[in-house]
Every structure is written in C-alpha cells, then in structure tokens.
Amino acid sequence: MEIINRIPRMRSVTQKIRRDGRKIGFVPTMGALHEGHLSLIRRARAMSDIVVVSIFVNPIQFGRGEDFDAYPRDLARDAELVSTRGVDYLFAPNIDEVYPEDFSTYVIVEDLGDKLCGLSRPGHFRGVSTIVLKLFNVVRPQFSFFGQKDAQQAAILKRMVRDLCVDTEVVICPIVREPDGLAMSSRNAYLNTEERKAALVLSLALQQAKKLYQDGEQDAGKIISAMRQTIENEPFARIDYVSIVDNESLESLDIIDEKKAVLIALAVFINRVRLIDNITLNTSTQDEDDEPSSFF
Numbered sequence: 001m002e003i004i005n006r007i008p009r010m011r012s013v014t015q016k017i018r019r020d021g022r023k024i025g026f027v028p029t030m031g032a033l034h035e036g037h038l039s040l041i042r043r044a045r046a047m048s049d050i051v052v053v054s055i056f057v058n059p060i061q062f063g064r065g066e067d068f069d070a071y072p073r074d075l076a077r078d079a080e081l082v083s084t085r086g087v088d089y090l091f092a093p094n095i096d097e098v099y100p101e102d103f104s105t106y107v108i109v110e111d112l113g114d115k116l117c118g119l120s121r122p123g124h125f126r127g128v129s130t131i132v133l134k135l136f137n138v139v140r141p142q143f144s145f146f147g148q149k150d151a152q153q154a155a156i157l158k159r160m161v162r163d164l165c166v167d168t169e170v171v172i173c174p175i176v177r178e179p180d181g182l183a184m185s186s187r188n189a190y191l192n193t194e195e196r197k198a199a200l201v202l203s204l205a206l207q208q209a210k211k212l213y214q215d216g217e218q219d220a221g222k223i224i225s226a227m228r229q230t231i232e233n234e235p236f237a238r239i240d241y242v243s244i245v246d247n248e249s250l251e252s253l254d255i256i257d258e259k260k261a262v263l264i265a266l267a268v269f270i271n272r273v274r275l276i277d278n279i280t281l282n283t284s285t286q287d288e289d290d291e292p293s294s295f296f
Contacts, residue, residue, distance in 0.1 A: 001083040003090045007098075010091050010138050014052070018140060022049035026141030026168070028132060031055040032072040032186035033081055036176040040145040043173050045086045052139050053082050054091040056098065060106075061127030072189055091139065098134065106130045109156045109163070115250045116152045116265055117276065120240050128153055129160050136166055144168045149175045149183050151263055151278045155250060175277075177203070183277045190273045198236035199270045202277040205230045205242070209264050210279055218256045220244040223264075231268055240267035240274065247280055258282055 004010045017024055025048025027040045033055075044051045055078055062068035079090055106126050112118075113125035136144065146154050154172045161170055176184045181203035182196075191199055205227040212223050224242050231237050244253050247261035256262050261283035267276045 001079075001087050001090060003079060003092060005091075005093055005097065007093060007138050010052075010089070010093075011140075013089060014139050014141075017050050023143065024048060024139065024141040025051045025143045025145065026135070026139050027051070027053045027145045028135050029053060029055055030057045030071065030186070031075065031078050032189065033078045034176075034184045034186065036147055036149065036184040038081075038085060039176050040147060040173055041082065041085050041087060043171065044143065044145050047143050047171070048141075050088045051086060052089045052091060052141065053087050054093075054135055054139070056091075056093060056131065056135075058098075058127055058131040059095060060099070060130060061124050063121055063123060066121075067187075067190075072186055091135075098131070107133050107160065107164075109160050112152070112156045112159055112250055116241060116243055116245070117267060118152070120267070125153070125156050129156060132157055133160065133164070133166070136161075136168055141168050143171055145171050145173060147175065148172050148280075149185065149277065151247075151265055151280075152250065155248060181207070183275075185275060187273055187275060191270060195236055195270045195273065198234050199273075199275055201231050201234040201237050202266060202268050202275055205266065206264060206277060206279045209244075210281070213256060213281055218258075220253045220256055223256075227266070231266075236270050238269040240269060242266045247283060256281065 014024055025044030027044050029037050041051060041053060055075060057071050057073060059068055075092055082090060107129040108126050109129055118125055146157065158170045161168060178184060180200060182199055208230055209223050209227050212226060217223055224244060227242050228239060231239055244262060244264050245251055246253060247263045262281040263278055265278040267274060
C-alpha cells in the first residue's frame, strides 16, 4: 500500500489506473477507523480493481464549538489497519494541500442540506459536499462507498452526483452495529461506561418505531411521540431531533405510505456527545452481496 499526501501524485496515479482500464473503488473517511469503515472497504474490494481510501479531517464541515480539534486522529494506526485489508492507496493530504489560503469555492445542495442535521449544524453539509466533490475530482473513482448511518449525507451526495454529472456511482452500504445494537461511530470513543450504556436508547427507540409500524401504526406523529418518550426517559439523553421523512427528498411525512421508501432518523446528545442513527422502511440499502446488520 502506498500512502500519498499530495494531490498531483494522487491524480497521476488514478489517471494511469483509468487509462489501464481498471476500476477504482473509493472510500472517503475522516480516520479513526472502525468496523463500519472496514465494511465499506470490503465492498470496494469486491467491486473494484483498485481501492483508494482517503483520511482527511475536514475543517469546513465543523461548526463553531464542535469537536474539530478533539476529533480522534491516529494516521499510523489507521494506515496499519487498512494496509491488511486490501487497500492499494491511502490518500492523506494535509489541510493546506486541500484548502489553499485563498480558497473560496463551495458546493451547496439546496433543500436537502437544511433539514435534519442541517438545522442544528448550519454549514455542515456545505463542507461535506465541497470536500467530497474535491476528492472525487482527484481520485475519479468509478465507485464511491458511504455508510447508511449518515443517511442525510448519502442523500445529499447522491443528489450532488446526479445534478453535477459526476462520473461515479455512489454505493450506500448498511449500518454496522455493535452486538448490543449501537451504531458504530468514531464518536463512540468519547463515551464513558455509563454514557455508552445510555447511548443504546437510540437503537431502542428505532426498534420501537419499527415494531409500531409492523404492528400497523402509520401515523408518523404517534410513532415520533413514542420514540421521544423512550429517549426522554434516559437521564443522559437530550434530543436534537426525531424525524420521519421521505428517504430521497427528506420531506417530513404525516402518514407512512407502505409504497414509499421512508427514513426514520434521530440525533441525540448523550451528555455532550452527539450521536445519530436511523432505519429505513419499505426499502433496503443491502443486496445479496452486502453484510446484513446483526441487530435490526
């Protein structure tokens, strides 16, 4: 595995790969890698000739008071981890390489970015779509792999790729969970033992929503109310949002139509740690080649 820090070198490598007729699978990350990231790499390895992973903690997607400075970083550990997973190139540029001093161009996907997480994290998805498009332009992958846990991000990036005619296929892979149901996240490392236990309330509320729907409840408001009550019973938890929306437009729904794909998404603070999770109804992000969730 080669570690690349400069954009010209990464671009030169991937240009040659494409000229040779080989397919590139790309997994963009911010490091602090866990089994969720590794599942994306396995999918990329299965679908591609060459696998590129990027590690870049993107400053422009963090708002004031968020955890940019504290975000876990261990490039040596992450590089060792992916080197044994069939990754061919690790792209790890520094901030000055990605954002020159006079950088002033941003990508905004209107409508999708100002809902759900966008309400409490203004500018976050502008930062996400900008860095991902830059990475796409450098790596030029035929396939790009993202996790369903970041469902709003997935919807935004799919729309960006469609609207701007980006030459890549966005592949969304299932959420990977701990055995007790907690969705894997780099931010789980911030939780102490009591907070880690309390964080299970997110998956518990989603299980409750799924069961209510399976038992015949289609009133989104009633399902949300039940979920909120469950979360509010956990002393460490503070709700950012609980929403039931269309899986593509992210528009809020009053009634769950069994013929339409639906996203049930939530963001909850466990003390100071903000966690997100979701499930989908009437659709699936996985096919026969995907690794199913062991919990839902």
